[in-house]
Amino acid sequence: MAAKVWVVGAGKGGVGKTFFTSSLGITLSKLGFRVLLIDFDLAGANIHTSLGMPLNENNLSLYLEGKTNLNKLAQGTKIPRLSYIQGVWNEWMAHDLLKKDCKQLIEDARRLNYDFVLIDLGPGASSCHIDMFRNADEKILVTTPEPTSIEKTYRFIEALMCHELRESSTKEAYDFLLKNMKRYRSAEKTEHFSFRKYLSSHPGFSFDYFESFKQTPVRLAINCSRSRQDQDLGFSIKSVCTKYYDFPVDFIGSIDFDNAVWQSIRNREPVLIEKPFTPLAGQYLTIAKMLSTPTEVLTNLYRTAV
Amino acid sequence: METGSQFSYYEILEISPHCPQHEITTAYERMRQTYSGGNPAIYTMFTEAEARELLKLVEEAYSVLGNKTLRALYDEKVGQVGKKFDLSFEALQTESKVVFNESPKKVTSAKVEYKVDADFEKELKEIASWDGAQLKKVREYKKFSLEKISEITKVSSYYINAIENVDPTNLPAPVFVRGYVSQISKVLGLDEKKVCDSYMKIFKEKLGQK
Numbered sequence: 001m002a003a004k005v006w007v008v009g010a011g012k013g014g015v016g017k018t019f020f021t022s023s024l025g026i027t028l029s030k031l032g033f034r035v036l037l038i039d040f041d042l043a044g045a046n047i048h049t050s051l052g053m054p055l056n057e058n059n060l061s062l063y064l065e066g067k068t069n070l071n072k073l074a075q076g077t078k079i080p081r082l083s084y085i086q087g088v089w090n091e092w093m094a095h096d097l098l099k100k101d102c103k104q105l106i107e108d109a110r111r112l113n114y115d116f117v118l119i120d121l122g123p124g125a126s127s128c129h130i131d132m133f134r135n136a137d138e139k140i141l142v143t144t145p146e147p148t149s150i151e152k153t154y155r156f157i158e159a160l161m162c163h164e165l166r167e168s169s170t171k172e173a174y175d176f177l178l179k180n181m182k183r184y185r186s187a188e189k190t191e192h193f194s195f196r197k198y199l200s201s202h203p204g205f206s207f208d209y210f211e212s213f214k215q216t217p218v219r220l221a222i223n224c225s226r227s228r229q230d231q232d233l234g235f236s237i238k239s240v241c242t243k244y245y246d247f248p249v250d251f252i253g254s255i256d257f258d259n260a261v262w263q264s265i266r267n268r269e270p271v272l273i274e275k276p277f278t279p280l281a282g283q284y285l286t287i288a289k290m291l292s293t294p295t296e297v298l299t300n301l302y303r304t305a306v
Numbered sequence: 307m308e309t310g311s312q313f314s315y316y317e318i319l320e321i322s323p324h325c326p327q328h329e330i331t332t333a334y335e336r337m338r339q340t341y342s343g344g345n346p347a348i349y350t351m352f353t354e355a356e357a358r359e360l361l362k363l364v365e366e367a368y369s370v371l372g373n374k375t376l377r378a379l380y381d382e383k384v385g386q387v388g389k390k391f392d393l394s395f396e397a398l399q400t401e402s403k404v405v406f407n408e409s410p411k412k413v414t415s416a417k418v419e420y421k422v423d424a425d426f427e428k429e430l431k432e433i434a435s436w437d438g439a440q441l442k443k444v445r446e447y448k449k450f451s452l453e454k455i456s457e458i459t460k461v462s463s464y465y466i467n468a469i470e471n472v473d474p475t476n477l478p479a480p481v482f483v484r485g486y487v488s489q490i491s492k493v494l495g496l497d498e499k500k501v502c503d504s505y506m507k508i509f510k511e512k513l514g515q516k
Binding site (some may be wrong): 229233235237 | 345
């Protein structure tokens with residue numbers, strides 16, 4: 001069976017993508033799945049730090065240069081069933097990534113002999129990140145409750161939409177979109193409060209993509225939540241996306257702020273291994289169980305419950 | 307809001323039309339929190355004025371969906387394709403009062419017109435021992451139908467008929483019958499105690515005969 005590829009991204013740096021990815025990977029491996037983490041953060045690769053593994057030459061740059069395949073790069077960790085591919089740390093010139101490469105990476109990852117492959121992206125909505133997002137099986141956005149991070153999350157979603165609309169719409173329609181996006185932003189939104197409704201008055205757009213997202217929405221996780229308000233923010237963002245873009249986002253849960261996290265990173269010991277019975281571990285467990293259970297099973301569970 | 311408008315109340319609250327009542331309240335609380343001032347989630351997306359507009363919509367939606375009766379009415383109206391209805395809270399509330407009229411049924415005036423017969427009135431005062439036939443006579447004299455008297459006294463017309471025929475087999479225990487007779491005589495404007503005492507004597511005799 002093909003491995004499921006999950007991509008973790010964020011609009012802003014430092015919101016805890018890497019920590020989220022590694023923790024989710026650890027939790028999945030505890031649940032009995034074979035998991036591979038790929039550190040695709042070309043600017044600041046440090047999954048190895050959060051797992052407490054030493055650096056070595058056997059990293060993703062070899063794959064990007066076409067010298068080897070992913071399977072040979074995968075290294076075991078101290079945690080059973082969990083492997084990882086080190087990010088590029090020993091190159092000082094940024095890789096010129098082509099769209100083709102990003103798509104290829106996802107396809108190669110799918111062919112690997114794992115249950116789940118988690119890819120940790122760098123911050124921001126570069127076209128490469130967007131492309132990986134579009135091709136992944138599960139798309140996870142991480143944000144913190146700060147306005148800066150939330151704003152960038154919205155920009156990420158906008159970029160994702162524009163990207164797709166460019167592919168699926170006529171050139172003329174896309175020009176119309178670009179021209180009107182700014183106007184829409186500053187316009188008083190009264191009658192139509194959804195961006196999609198605004199666009200649909202113009203011919204040439206195809207919304208198949210939006211429709212497909214109804215089934216597999218972008219998942220939103222709130223990291224470093226410190227209060228009840230922070231947790232509810234997930235629902236608020238979901239609602240704003242629905243009202244503003246008519247774009248389905250699913251809130252999968254919030255992760256509490258915990259001082260043990262940075263302390264454990266200092267000790268280079270994953271916090272979920274060091275302190276496995278904390279609320280933090282419970283929150284990851286809920287998310288991992290929810291995402292790893294096939295939709296049919298969840299639907300059936302729901303039906304029996306109702 | 308009217309039928310056929312752009313967004314249904316369910317869409318405004320972002321819930322499924324089949325969701326249970328408590329989920330509506332949860333959704334409403336989340337919406338209110340989202341669109342009332344200072345929430346970081348609306349920052350750069352909606353201006354304050356827009357958020358206020360949205361909040362108004364949310365409040366309107368919840369004023370209808372939050373009430374089970376109004377929600378049922380709303381669902382019914384939305385389901386009828388091709389017709390136009392006013393779906394605002396006020397309209398639905400007014401309608402709900404019409405459809406589900408819960409105020410108690412008004413008793414039509416107890417006063418019934420009848421011709422005063424001086425001789426008969428005099429005769430009535432002299433009766434010492436009341437039986438069913440006499441009660442019936444008075445009732446007919448005062449122009450009360452069986453249904454009418456049953457409506458006023460809340461005693462079923464079947465019992466009243468049985469009382470007038472002094473038929474214990476179709477009546478409950480004497481203590482109840484006494485109550486019924488007391489009610490009937492009150493409506494007929496007779497001396498309750500006198501009527502009851504004499505009627506119950508006859509009634510008990512008949513009961514003993516059986």
